[in-house]
Amino acid sequence: MAKLYGMDLGxxxxxxxxxxxxxxxLVGLPTKIDxxxxxxxxxxxxxLLSEIPIGSQVGIGAAGNLDPVNLVIAxxxxxxxxxELDFPAALARSERTVALTNDMxxxxxxxxxxxxxxxxxxxxxxGSGYNAGYCSEGIPFGSDPLRPNQKVLFELxxxxxxxxxxxxxxxxxxxxxxxxxxxxxxxxxxxxxxGSSGNKLLSALLKTQKLNHWExxxxxxxxxxxxxxxxxQRIEQTTIDSLTPHVTSSDIFNAYRQSQKWPQDAIYEMQTxxxxxxxxxxxxxxxxxxTPKYIVAIGSFALGERPLMQQARDRFVMGDYSAGxxxxxxxxxxxxxxxxxxxxxxxxxxxxAANLIAATEPAKYKEMLRRVK
Numbered sequence: 001m002a003k004l005y006g007m008d009l010g011x012x013x014x015x016x017x018x019x020x021x022x023x024x025x026l027v028g029l030p031t032k033i034d035x036x037x038x039x040x041x042x043x044x045x046x047x048l049l050s051e052i053p054i055g056s057q058v059g060i061g062a063a064g065n066l067d068p069v070n071l072v073i074a075x076x077x078x079x080x081x082x083x084e085l086d087f088p089a090a091l092a093r094s095e096r097t098v099a100l101t102n103d104m105x106x107x108x109x110x111x112x113x114x115x116x117x118x119x120x121x122x123x124x125x126x127g128s129g130y131n132a133g134y135c136s137e138g139i140p141f142g143s144d145p146l147r148p149n150q151k152v153l154f155e156l157x158x159x160x161x162x163x164x165x166x167x168x169x170x171x172x173x174x175x176x177x178x179x180x181x182x183x184x185x186x187x188x189x190x191x192x193x194x195g196s197s198g199n200k201l202l203s204a205l206l207k208t209q210k211l212n213h214w215e216x217x218x219x220x221x222x223x224x225x226x227x228x229x230x231x232x233q234r235i236e237q238t239t240i241d242s243l244t245p246h247v248t249s250s251d252i253f254n255a256y257r258q259s260q261k262w263p264q265d266a267i268y269e270m271q272t273x274x275x276x277x278x279x280x281x282x283x284x285x286x287x288x289x290x291t292p293k294y295i296v297a298i299g300s301f302a303l304g305e306r307p308l309m310q311q312a313r314d315r316f317v318m319g320d321y322s323a324g325x326x327x328x329x330x331x332x333x334x335x336x337x338x339x340x341x342x343x344x345x346x347x348x349x350x351x352x353a354a355n356l357i358a359a360t361e362p363a364k365y366k367e368m369l370r371r372v373k
Contacts, residue, residue: 001021002021002055002056002057002097003018003053003055003056003057004018004019004020004021004024004056004057004059004353004356005017005018005019005052005056005057005058005059005353006019006024006059006060006061006348006349006350006351006352006353007058007059007060007061007062007349007352008060008061008062008103008106008345008348008349008352009060009061009062009063009064009073009076009079009085009103010062010063010076010103010127010348012034012035012036012079012080013032013033013034013035014032014033014035014044015030015031015032015033015345015349016030016031016051016052016349017029017030017031017346017349019349019350019353021057022368024110024113024350024353024354024368026346030345030346030349031051033047035079035080035081036080038081039081039082040081040082040083041081041082041083041084041085041086041087042083044081044085044087045086045087045090048087048090048091049087049090049091049094052091052096054094054095054096055095055096056096056097057096057097057098057353057356057360058088058091058096058097058098058099058352058356059098059099059101059106059351059352059353059354059355059356059357060088060098060099060100060101060106060352061101061102061103061105061106061107061110061348061349061351061352061355062076062085062100062101062102062103063076063077063102063103064076064077064079064102066100066101066102067100068099068100068101068148069148070089071086071088071089071091071092071098071100072084072085072086072088072089073085073086073088073100077128077129077181077182088100097356097360098356099145099148099352099355099356099359099360100148101143101145101148101351101352101355102143102153103125103348104123104125104131104133104140104153104154105133105140105142105143105351105355106348106351106352106354106355107123107125107298107342107347107348107351108121108123108133108135108140108296108351109135109138109139109140109145109350109351109354109355109358110342110346110347110348110349110350110351110352110354111123111135111296111298111342111347111351112135112138112354112369112372113138113350113351113354113365113368113369113372114342114347114350114372115372116296116340116342116372117369117372117373118293118294118296118340119135119136119137119138119369119373120134120135120136120137120288120290120292121134121135121292121293121294121295121296121340122134122279122282122283122286122288122292122294122295122296122337123135123140123295123296123298124278124279124282124295124296124297124298124299124302125297125298125299125302126193126194126195126275126278126297126298126299126301126302126309127194127195127298127299127300127301127302128180128181128194128195128196128300129157129180129181129190129194129196130156130157130189130190130193130194130278130299131154131155131156131157132154132156132278132279132281132282132285132286133154133282133286134282134286134288134292136288137369138354138358138365138366138368138369139358141286142154145355145356145358145359145362145365146358146359146362148359154285156189156278156281156282156285157179157188157189157190157193157194158179158183158185158188158189158190159188159189159281160185160186160187160188160189161187161188161189161192161277161281162187163175163177163187164273164277164320164321166269166273167192167269167270167273167274170265170266170269170270171204171205171266171270172205172208172209172266173208174204174205174208177191177192177197177200177201177204178191178200178204179191179197180194180196180197180199180200181196189274189277189278189281191274192270192271192273192274192275192277193271193274193275193277193278194301195248195249195299195300195301195304196249197249197271197274198247198248198249198251198252198253198267198271199244199245199247199248199249199252200244201266201267201270201271202244202247202252202263202267203240203241203244205262205263205266205267206240206244206263207240249271249301249304249305250304252264252267252268253268253304253305253308256268268308271305271308272308272311272312272315273312273315274312275308275309275312276312276313276315276316276320276321277321278312279295279312279313279316280316280320280321280322283316283328283332284328287325287328290335291328291331291332291334291335291337292335292337293335293336293337293338294337294338294340295313295337295338295339295340296340296342297309297339297340297341297342298341298342298343298347298348302341303341303343306341309339309341310339313337313339316332317332317333317336317337318333319332319333354368
């Protein structure tokens with residue numbers, strides 16, 4: 001029997017593992033590669049050709065702009081390699097069976113075939129970015145494995161929002177929230193619902209006040225060192241700009257757990273509202289019937305800040321946001337969907353493989369879904 005591999009390309013790394021062909025459980029530990037080890041895509045391709053045995057099946061979930069028919073990734077955020085990524089096509093040309101899909105549909109299919117068996121469900125991804133979707137009967141809305149040339153991709157992270165009253169009460173007058181990463185858009189949901197938005201919010205908040213004290217800003221070793229260097233001096237804007245890129249959301253929320261004071265309390269509240277808005281927007285875009293009883297959450301930010309995610313979910317379910325019709329908000333309250341957290345590395349790997357099986361052996365994929373219900 002041919003070996004089956006799942007692969008997840010996202011951010012600056014790639015992860016892959018051999019999977020059991022019937023259950024999609026991991027066979028051994030996954031391999032994790034930092035793409036900084038490769039200066040160009042050709043070297044990555046050569047490496048993967050040496051790692052994946054001839055005759056194997058390879059299901060790939062990848063972030064970015066890709067062509068699932070010609071098996072090419074034209075652009076993937078934060079990869080940093082020269083040239084388009086054509087390793088899926090190279091694997092296929094070299095006697096491997098390959099299927100390629102975006103990481104969002106892959107994540108949904110991975111969740112659908114997991115032991116939880118939660119279908120239908122809403123799906124929300126809060127990592128370095130933000131996006132969401134809907135999955136029913138194991139098939140992501142807008143993405144059919146049997147018709148890879150016909151797909152509809154959703155970028156909910158770049159839907160604009162109006163700051164809520166709670167958000168405004170903590171923002172020190174900030175009305176424009178800058179989207180992190182290469183987008184740079186104003187008041188996109190990703191600016192308040194993604195893990196990478198924490199240091200942008202911190203920088204914006206610090207620029208609203210003239211501060212002479214550093215004790216509230218001890219988020220990381222870098223800040224501790226800078227705090228000693230600048231103690232007693234006013235925090236200049238140039239200092240803020242050089243300081244905040246070194247701060248992660250984990251730094252900020254660890255500080256919040258130790259001391260719920262400004263500015264970390266303001267960032268916590270703004271991001272809780274941001275996630276709540278994101279969930280409400282998701283439900284409005286994917287206004288499914290029947291209303292899903294589950295929200296599957298993946299991404300480093302979602303997994304790391306579960307109390308925040310739960311609080312945002314509670315506000316969304318109680319109808320704190322105006323997105324969608326009143327009847328939809330009532331349906332959400334009645335369904336009272338449960339928030340379920342899923343490890344994003346493995347779920348995208350498994351989903352890449354599930355997409356390949358759904359495309360090549362649809363009956364087998366349906367049987368997998370039946371077993372987990």
